[in-house]
Amino acid sequence: MKALVYHGPGEKAWEEVPEPTIEDPNDVIVKIDTTTICGSDLHILKGDVPTVEKGRILGHEGVGTVVAVGSGVAKFKVGHRVVINCITTCGTCAYCRVGHPSHCESAGGVGWLLGHLVDGTQAEYVRIPFGETSLHSIPQGLTDEEVIFVSDIIPTGYEMGVLNGQVKPGDDVVVIGAGPVGLAAMVTAQLKSPRRIIAVDLDDFRLAQAVKNFGANRTVNSGQPGWIDQVKALCRHGGADVVMEAVGIPPTLEAAFELVRPTGRIANIGVHGAPVTMPIDRLWIENITMTMGLVDAVTAPMLIELIEAGRLNVRPLATHRFKLDDMMAAYDVFGHAAKNDALKVVIQA
Ligand SMILES: NC(=O)c1ccc[n+]([C@@H]2O[C@H](COP(=O)([O-])OP(=O)(O)OC[C@H]3O[C@@H](n4cnc5c(N)ncnc54)[C@H](O)[C@@H]3O)[C@@H](O)[C@H]2O)c1
Ligand SMILES: [Zn+2]
Ligand SMILES: [Zn+2]
Numbered sequence: 001m002k003a004l005v006y007h008g009p010g011e012k013a014w015e016e017v018p019e020p021t022i023e024d025p026n027d028v029i030v031k032i033d034t035t036t037i038c039g040s041d042l043h044i045l046k047g048d049v050p051t052v053e054k055g056r057i058l059g060h061e062g063v064g065t066v067v068a069v070g071s072g073v074a075k076f077k078v079g080h081r082v083v084i085n086c087i088t089t090c091g092t093c094a095y096c097r098v099g100h101p102s103h104c105e106s107a108g109g110v111g112w113l114l115g116h117l118v119d120g121t122q123a124e125y126v127r128i129p130f131g132e133t134s135l136h137s138i139p140q141g142l143t144d145e146e147v148i149f150v151s152d153i154i155p156t157g158y159e160m161g162v163l164n165g166q167v168k169p170g171d172d173v174v175v176i177g178a179g180p181v182g183l184a185a186m187v188t189a190q191l192k193s194p195r196r197i198i199a200v201d202l203d204d205f206r207l208a209q210a211v212k213n214f215g216a217n218r219t220v221n222s223g224q225p226g227w228i229d230q231v232k233a234l235c236r237h238g239g240a241d242v243v244m245e246a247v248g249i250p251p252t253l254e255a256a257f258e259l260v261r262p263t264g265r266i267a268n269i270g271v272h273g274a275p276v277t278m279p280i281d282r283l284w285i286e287n288i289t290m291t292m293g294l295v296d297a298v299t300a301p302m303l304i305e306l307i308e309a310g311r312l313n314v315r316p317l318a319t320h321r322f323k324l325d326d327m328m329a330a331y332d333v334f335g336h337a338a339k340n341d342a343l344k345v346v347i348q349a
Helices: 039-046 144-151 153-163 180-192 204-213 227-233 250-259 280-286 300-308 324-335
Strands: 002-006 012-016 028-036 062-069 081-084 125-128 135-137 172-176 196-201 218-221 240-245 260-268 289-291 318-323 344-348
Touching: 002 324, 012 324, 028 081, 028 144, 062 125, 062 144, 081 144, 135 300, 144 153, 144 300, 144 318, 144 344, 153 180, 153 260, 153 300, 172 180, 172 250, 180 196, 180 204, 196 204, 196 227, 204 218, 218 227, 227 250, 240 250, 250 260, 260 280, 318 324, 324 344
Parallel strands: 172 196, 172 240, 196 218, 240 260, 260 289, 318 344
Antiparallel strands: 002 012, 028 062, 028 125, 028 344, 062 081, 081 135
């Protein structure tokens, strides 16, 4: 089969590799119908994730059709359409049982296996360990494009942003970063009826998208001087009830420390590669709560139900479409997403 193989920093190829086979009774083999590329794949290609070995097939998002199941798998049969969870979950270890498969012990302590520690979804076929608990059925009538983003970024925005940030009706919510993950946080924050969702980014196309399709009702471009005061002026209490950081660099988390109001919450979503100094000497007396984490994606089944019920529409994230054989071109577009006015690329068999 063909797959996107990582060959070390800066090196990748769409090349012929052996098809996966059942290695464990809990395995499921899925034929990929639709996949996509994540910012994390770009981080891997930059060499930022040294745990990824050369020869690894990338990708942790996908929709596909079951083509083989191990003897321990009862829930899925050949022919079932499934969404692949970006986090592998055994469902029985101490972490999985309390809803934190991001630390699944059976997966070796890190639930992010696919396209990281085992071969991933940017391929014609993928082996899903613990398939029974790491795949979700797709309700009849939903297209691949309607559910593909439930693999990763929609649960990421919802769990790391909205749930960790405890968004409540009437809150003023600021989301710094209107990339796919920030937009996912905005579209799911709407479910909690906040008063304002204020999108902050440097890119005017993304800010316009935030308002048009993802529920933001105010935008501020953080390239302008005085932008922090502009955001504060849009909040009722001189600052935000909830600030979500969806970029992953020190200046934007430092801005969150400025923007939050006393008793507010900072929900960090971004993956950071450098330490950030926290002004705890000021924040302690303001009763600020700060959260961070790797997504668990345990809300994926509920999010699929909301999509089926017409309460959540994440299709506008798909801005560019490719065939699997055009994987390298899809990487070119996604690698320069801002220049190409791209949010997510959808890659179909
Ligand atoms: N916690 C998790 O489990 C988890 C899961 C997936 C992704 N992430 C992380 O979420 C973050 C966002 O992911 P993404 O795919 O949307 O990334 P992205 O790079 O596509 O989007 C980031 C956005 O931030 C904007 N930006 C850059 N500098 C800025 C600044 N100074 N002020 C305001 N905006 C700025 C960019 O214009 C861009 O629109 C990344 O750090 C990613 O690694 C975390
Ligand atoms: Zn991802
Ligand atoms: Zn587990």
